[in-house]
Amino acid sequence: MALLSFENLQHSYKQLGEQFYSMQAPTPVTAPMLIRLNRELAEQLNLDPAALASEEGLKLLAGNAIPDNIEPIATVYAGHQFGGWNPQLGDGRAILLGEVLAQDGRRYDIQLKGAGRTPYSRMGDGRSPIGPVIREYLVSEAMAAFGVPTTRALAAVATGEPVMREGLLPGGILTRVAQSHLRVGTMQYFSARGDLESVKALADYVIERHYAEQIEQSREEPYTALLTSIVAAQAQLIAQWMSLGFIHGVMNTDNMLLCGETVDYGPCAFMDSYNPMKVFSSIDTQGRYAFANQAEIGRWNLSWLAQALLPLMAEAEGADEQSALKKAEAILENYSNIFMGHYQHLLAEKLGFAEASEEVNPLSLKLLQLMAEEGADFSLTFRTLADHLAPPGERQFLNDIHTLPDTFANWIEAWQALLGGKNIAPQEARRLMNSKNPAYIPRNHQVETAIQGAMQGDYSHFNRMADVFARPYEYSETNHEFTLPPTPEEEVQRTFCGT
Secondary structure (H helix, E strand, O other): OOOHHHOOOEOOHHHHOHHHEEEOOOOOOOOOEEEEEOHHHHHHOOOOHHHHHOHHHHHHHOOOOOOOOOOOEEEOOOEEEOOEEEOOOOOOOEEEEEEEEOOOOOEEEEEEEOEOOOOOOOOOOOEEEHHHHHHHHHHHHHHHHHOOOEOEEEEEEEEEEEEEOOOEEEEEEEEEEEOOOOEHHHHHHHHHOOOHHHHHHHHHHHHHHHHHHHHHHOOOOHHHHHHHHHHHHHHHHHHHHHHOOEEOOOOOHHHOEOOOOEOOOOOOEEOOEOOOOOOOEOOOOOOOOOHHHHHHHHHHHHHHHHHHHHHHHHHHHOOOHHHHHHHHHHHHHHHHHHHHHHHHHHHHHHOOOOOOOOOHHHHHHHHHHHHHHHOOEHHHHHHHHHHOOOOHHHOOOEOOOEOOOHHHHHHHHHHHHHHHHOOOOHHHHHHHHHHHOOOOOOOHHHHHHHHHHHHOOOOHHHHHHHHHOOOOOOOOHHHHHHHOOOOOOOOOOOEOOOO
């Protein structure tokens, strides 16, 4: 029986050629159970939530029954992992069901993550423990609510089967949604093989699917314009991460999507105490992907994309690769300007200023320095500052939830003076700050509580967190506990990828 909500599923990526994928059906599981369905997202994707929540829908989300119109595949790619080159990676535990056309007119991938072995599993089981499913659902949906470009979680399913990691753990499957799952590493795979025809086919596909409007308006040739567009998207994305205190944790080139969305919420975390060199990933022993390194790592990753596109840039302009190289270098040099400009703008808004300026930027930098010196809580610092602009009766965070150290007093005085000097009313600044500084972030200790509950078959904490993070800027005393940083006993120091 074909699932009605998927009757119009499309497969445009397959049309590029068999070298881009392998046909791969999901491996059925014994006792699937739907943990949570993202009904709002389903509707945005023109999918029927009732059909997805039905028995037939569960079979599809678990990979147990694939309608005839669905042609599942696993895609191939390569990548630099922690700086080391791996010539072939691919979807080792993810299976792409196809694409839907959503209400916004865009095309979105529907992918099952944790659905069994593929030709790219590299001796792995292709499965996922329930923990990474819970983590990715919560964090990716919180990121979407923050307005950060991200893959989304359509559904979380318990498989009813154990997977072996450090011991036997309950298994899960995440239905992931993305504008596409094409990566820098996808380009690298074909570039490293000297398959220029496939690089061109992929670049043309990315232009048509993601950047057609920008490139049509650009005066640059298409592949130079493509590199320019992707560089800008990634610079702005990473600035958004850092404005929220987010550490991705595994910024390999195969985890950088060409569409500019955040992907792979394995060893990730939002910082509690601010530390620019904070690392969460259990395997990042050298601190390569520390918080403060993320912008430069983004540029490094993009240099490999530029290398893959160089022959196309040269051919399109009728020039040699040396000329194309100079253009690529100029685009990459501008990456830092785009990142810093966007980052400074976001920090300015977090402090109640509509835009960055020569007066605001040093103030933002000084605050970050104070926060690092004091180990101040990243999210609560900004939210508490907003309360300094509120009448005593309207304060939600100051004193009751968080108090800033005395060492902040001079900075607060200078900040309030600058607001006044720019004729920004306190209530206006506070309104902007509370719209840019979330009251709730998926704190690691709360995510861990949800994971531990899920491992015992209790999804109540997970569901409550998912509800809270749907509106992360709206504080309510009912959800007071989710604003609080961890106690020393609760603090999570390391996170794991789940493979």
